[in-house]
Amino acid sequence: MGLLALGTALDWPEAQKRADQVRKWGIEQLLANWHRAKGKERNALLWGDEVEYLVVAVDDEAKKARLSLAQAEILKSLAEDEASWKTGTRPQSPSNEHDGEEPPHFHPEFGRFMLEATPGKPWGIDFKDLLKVESNMKWRREVARAHMAPNEHPITLTTFPRLGTKDDYIQPYYPPSGPALRSQFVPDEIANPHIRFPTLAANIRSRRGRKVELNVPVYKDTNTPSPFKDPTVNYDLHLWPEDDDVRNGAAKDDHVYMDAMAFGMGSCCLQITFQAKNITEGRKLYDQLSPLGPILLALTAATPIYKGFLVDTDVRWNQISGAVDDRTREELGEFVRDSPVSLGMPFANPSQPLKNNRWRIPKSRYASNSTYISQDARLRKEYLDPDLIIDEDIKKRLMEDGMDDLLATHFAHLFIRDPLVIFSEDLEELDLNKADHFENLQSTNWQHMRFKPPPPDKDDIGWRVEFRSMEIQMTDFENAAFSIFIVLVTRAILTYDLNFYIPIPRTTENMETAHARNAIHDRKFYFRKDPFSPRRPNHHSSSGSNLSSTTSSAANSPPPSPTLAPVESEYELMAIADIINGSADGSFPGLIPIVESYLDSVNVDVETRCSLASYLDLIRKRANGTLWTGAKWIREFVASHPDYKQDSVVSEQICYDLVKAVDEMSVNEGRNGTVGWELLKGKAS
Amino acid sequence: MLGGHPVIRQLTEKSNVELINSLRANIQAAQQQHAEEDPKTQQQPRYLTWTKQQDDTLYIPSTDFGYGLSEERSAYDITVKLFYLPGIPASRRCAHTREAIDLVLKELHVDSIDLLIVSFPGILFDADDDSEVEDEEGGSSDTGSEEDDFDSLLQTWRTLEGLHEQGMIAQLGVAEFGSERLARFLPHTKVKPSVDQINLKDCCVVPKSLILYAKQERIQLLTHNDCNDILPVGTTRELLGPGARGAGILASAPDADDGIQGDVAPQWVVKYTAVVKDRGVVENKGYFALADVGSCVKP
Numbered sequence: 003m004g005l006l007a008l009g010t011a012l013d014w015p016e017a018q019k020r021a022d023q024v025r026k027w028g029i030e031q032l033l034a035n036w037h038r039a040k041g042k043e044r045n046a047l048l049w050g051d052e053v054e055y056l057v058v059a060v061d062d063e064a065k066k067a068r069l070s071l072a073q074a075e076i077l078k079s080l081a082e083d084e085a086s087w088k089t090g091t092r093p094q095s096p097s098n099e100h101d102g103e104e105p106p107h108f109h110p111e112f113g114r115f116m117l118e119a120t121p122g123k124p125w126g127i128d129f130k131d132l133l134k135v136e137s138n139m140k141w142r143r144e145v146a147r148a149h150m151a152p153n154e155h156p157i158t159l160t161t162f163p164r165l166g167t168k169d170d171y172i173q174p175y176y177p178p179s180g181p182a183l184r185s186q187f188v189p190d191e192i193a194n195p196h197i198r199f200p201t202l203a204a205n206i207r208s209r210r211g212r213k214v215e216l217n218v219p220v221y222k223d224t225n226t227p228s229p230f231k232d233p234t235v236n237y238d239l240h241l242w243p244e245d246d247d248v249r250n251g252a253a254k255d256d257h258v259y260m261d262a263m264a265f266g267m268g269s270c271c272l273q274i275t276f277q278a279k280n281i282t283e284g285r286k287l288y289d290q291l292s293p294l295g296p297i298l299l300a301l302t303a304a305t306p307i308y309k310g311f312l313v314d315t316d317v318r319w320n321q322i323s324g325a326v327d328d329r330t331r332e333e334l335g336e337f338v339r340d341s342p343v344s345l346g347m348p349f350a351n352p353s354q355p356l357k358n359n360r361w362r363i364p365k366s367r368y369a370s371n372s373t374y375i376s377q378d379a380r381l382r383k384e385y386l387d388p389d390l391i392i393d394e395d396i397k398k399r400l401m402e403d404g405m406d407d408l409l410a411t412h413f414a415h416l417f418i419r420d421p422l423v424i425f426s427e428d429l430e431e432l433d434l435n436k437a438d439h440f441e442n443l444q445s446t447n448w449q450h451m452r453f454k455p456p457p458p459d460k461d462d463i464g465w466r467v468e469f470r471s472m473e474i475q476m477t478d479f480e481n482a483a484f485s486i487f488i489v490l491v492t493r494a495i496l497t498y499d500l501n502f503y504i505p506i507p508r509t510t511e512n513m514e515t516a517h518a519r520n521a522i523h524d525r526k527f528y529f530r531k532d533p534f535s536p537r538r539p540n541h542h543s544s545s546g547s548n549l550s551s552t553t554s555s556a557a558n559s560p561p562p563s564p565t566l567a568p569v570e571s572e573y574e575l576m577a578i579a580d581i582i583n584g585s586a587d588g589s590f591p592g593l594i595p596i597v598e599s600y601l602d603s604v605n606v607d608v609e610t611r612c613s614l615a616s617y618l619d620l621i622r623k624r625a626n627g628t629l630w631t632g633a634k635w636i637r638e639f640v641a642s643h644p645d646y647k648q649d650s651v652v653s654e655q656i657c658y659d660l661v662k663a664v665d666e667m668s669v670n671e672g673r674n675g676t677v678g679w680e681l682l683k684g685k686a687s
Numbered sequence: 688m689l690g691g692h693p694v695i696r697q698l699t700e701k702s703n704v705e706l707i708n709s710l711r712a713n714i715q716a717a718q719q720q721h722a723e724e725d726p727k728t729q730q731q732p733r734y735l736t737w738t739k740q741q742d743d744t745l746y747i748p749s750t751d752f753g754y755g756l757s758e759e760r761s762a763y764d765i766t767v768k769l770f771y772l773p774g775i776p777a778s779r780r781c782a783h784t785r786e787a788i789d790l791v792l793k794e795l796h797v798d799s800i801d802l803l804i805v806s807f808p809g810i811l812f813d814a815d816d817d818s819e820v821e822d823e824e825g826g827s828s829d830t831g832s833e834e835d836d837f838d839s840l841l842q843t844w845r846t847l848e849g850l851h852e853q854g855m856i857a858q859l860g861v862a863e864f865g866s867e868r869l870a871r872f873l874p875h876t877k878v879k880p881s882v883d884q885i886n887l888k889d890c891c892v893v894p895k896s897l898i899l900y901a902k903q904e905r906i907q908l909l910t911h912n913d914c915n916d917i918l919p920v921g922t923t924r925e926l927l928g929p930g931a932r933g934a935g936i937l938a939s940a941p942d943a944d945d946g947i948q949g950d951v952a953p954q955w956v957v958k959y960t961a962v963v964k965d966r967g968v969v970e971n972k973g974y975f976a977l978a979d980v981g982s983c984v985k986p
Binding site: 601607608611 | 705758762764766802882885887893898907908909910911912960962965966967968969970972
């Protein structure tokens with residue numbers, strides 16, 4: 003999350019009144035910045051990864067694992083250390099391994115039980131840099147651990163398995179149901195106390211008109227009751243008006259029900275940000291990485307448990323989406339009665355005229371992205387989202403100032419949302435040398451790709467693209483592998499001018515598909531059949547930077563006809579194994595072979611290539627099923643635990659043992675048959 | 688023969704598919720483009736329309752050497768790998784090296800390259816043979832059926848050192864040298880190779896002796912995935928031949944006048960790669976290959 007300024011945060015009705023002003027100023031700041039930065043050129047590839055941890059306290063006596071709300075203390079102690087590293091009064095590291103590396107940075111996150119860590123300075127593309135990523139991640143974990151109590155551990159599970167249960171799953175313990183979240187499962191103290199976070203949660207709830215509502219299908223095991231009625235739901239609470247939600251049917255049969263932002267924003271992700279050489283390259287990478295989002299989500303699947311129950315989904319994405327969904331019933335297209343909604347179940351009625359809102363909005367603020375922005379001849383109109391909602395006035399304003407249609411559409415889409423956290427101090431004067439109002443909207447549009455303009459006050463930073471769909475993995479080896487894989491894919495995209503375009507609605511569908519249990523092997527995903535650009539007629543150069551495809555059609559087919567084939571013929575449903583490793587019949591080359599071909603074209607030293615090979619091997623084997631996903635491993639761990647009764651319940655005992663196992667795995671990484679070998683190493687041959 | 692356009696190959700095993708596909712695609716594109724532009728041409732043989740004869744050399748397809756690189760020279764790392772082909776006398780290598788480098792410089796519009804790696808025929812690194820045990824036994828590590836004699840190898844190196852002195856090549860490298868061969872080679876060089884490029888099926892079996900020796904001599908061990916016999920005669924004949932997959936340069940029968948008569952003898956292949964240094968993007972990559980064709984081709 004961004005910088006945390008302090009100030010007086012406006013509550014919802016007040017904030018909504020100022021929404022137009024913030025949007026307007028945000029757009030003016032964007033324009034000023036765009037004019038300044040659109041000519042930025044020749045920025046190097048710099049990239050960074052963000053790793054997020056749960057801080058889990060283990061009680062060996064009671065055999066319990068609890069989330070520790072110690073974020074503030076840990077960060078304070080980390081910051082003191084960082085300061086003393088800088089002044090050189092303290093050795094950076096006991097070993098010399100990280101000599102010359104900047105100490106890592108730690109950041110607060112939404113959950114008070116979370117930490118985010120980034121490398122001290124961004125990575126480059128010197129292949130030796132790639133070798134440092136994993137050891138740097140390990141270093142971050144060590145440093146974080148060193149600033150925790152002896153029984154606390156930085157755990158890279160996406161979610162805490164028993165967040166929101168009836169027992170004391172947090173320490174220190176606070177009872178649920180506070181004024182900001184109004185959750186019947188978690189206390190307000192679960193969130194970072196910085197005013198930004200409770201305000202964010204409260205204003206999402208207020209804007210929405212009820213609590214957020216997450217229903218995750220339960221995994222039906224042999225002893226799971228049917229229908230399954232979430233036994234943790236209390237229908238007799240009368241503390242807040244929102245306590246009515248469950249009496250109005252918020253909790254659905256056969257689902258695990260959750261009611262607060264913490265259930266989503268308390269998830270840990272693995273996010274990668276790349277700096278592009280200029281705005282054009284940034285826009286291209288944004289488009290080309292977008293179809294890969296759902297594929298990498300399914301590949302990194304690691305979220306099979308919510309609130310103490312095994313669920314029937316493998317990834318976190320939709321839960322975060324629901325946890326910050328501030329859309330009103332009207333925007334959702336649900337029926338709104340003039341009388342209070344508590345009178346009955348709402349039902350969808352999209353034809354009802356809008357009374358209070360400007361649009362019906364198909365997606366949450368946290369969702370797969372809805373725009374393509376590259377000025378690319380290969381971008382066909384048919385790929386664009388036909389349901390895209392934009393603010394026409396904002397688009398007009400952007401285009402008046404010279405912004406092109408595609409980019410103006412992108413921002414006019416992001417700006418259909420209301421700003422959620424507004425500090426009254428910021429509304430006194432518009433500062434065009436800042437980006438605070440722009441960022442207010444930009445950073446609360448949590449789409450799976452993010453296109454980031456350079457910060458106005460940093461001359462040396464260029465246009466950036468963030469890849470946001472991946473789930474955090476339990477070990478740093480895996481986190482390094484996926485980070486580096488994506489970096490290499492971006493290099494291959496630029497080197498081979500790869501074309502992954504499919505219609506945006508197919509990517510949206512893929513994102514849903516990725517949620518299914520074992521989607522990585524059991525489901526297929528829409529993907530472009532031929533990722534190579536057609537060989538362009540080449541009048542002047544026998545080489546040039548244009549590239550050709552190996553598919554025999556490219557070499558032998560008649561000259562391309564001026565009319566393009568139907569868009570539907572360009573893509574098909576593919577297995578992830580084929581997308582990653584190539585199809586058996588050779589019709590699709592596979593992302594790993596493409597990356598290897600790229601590596602064969604550049605000078606890579608033996609040691610680096612070996613490390614890269616081990617990372618690519620992990621991904622290859624995840625895709626072909628030789629190695630398990632984190633989600634499968636966790637499921638199997640639960641299923642084979644003596645305390646598991648085939649009733650979907652993940653007990654405190656199981657949770658404790660799981661956390662211990664994951665902590666051990668982060669150290670031993672499945673070597674020599676240690677815990678986790680099924681997802682890290684495979685059977686020793 | 689010219690082959691631009693990096694091509695993805697399906698398989699990742701060592702292979703020359705990239706080169707062959709690249710050449711074939713380039714030839715076909717030129718044929719096709721010409722057919723579109725001027726479908727009525729009846730000039731015979733047809734290849735004359737899309738190739739270019741210059742002195743004794745036939746450019747297949749014709750080229751006017753592109754636009755070069757899009758950014759300033761210093762932004763790039765330009766690596767060139769020159770494959771001397773088997774069966775070609777080492778005495779020609781001096782001239783061949785100049786020819787190959789000249790073509791690359793012309794193509795990229797630059798006056799120097801950063802690294803030239805040379806690949807000698809018959810030298811094949813084998814990770815298993817480069818063990819210390821073998822060394823003690825005095826067994827030869829880098830065996831190959833057509834191994835160059837050591838003197839001609841040194842002679843070739845003198846040529847490269849000359850180009851280095853002229854500033855045309857910043858660094859020199861060899862391919863597939865084991866530690867033993869390196870140890871034998873280094874004392875005779877004025878300009879030491881800074882790179883030894885090896886192909887490893889499984890990266891994790893790099894012989895320790897080689898790693899240590901390379902480290903000691905400050906030679907960087909780089910990986911590659913090229914085929915040793917990158918352009919065999921048969922393949923060349925097929926590429927240039929009259930068949931459906933061929934370029935129609937060679938005559939279809941000993942008495943036909945639809946192409947060039949005689950033998951084909953591939954002489955060398957050069958691969959060039961221009962990588963934008965701080966972005967890791969391969970902007971330009973391609974191949975040139977030279978083959979002697981005709982009735983008085985020397986072996």
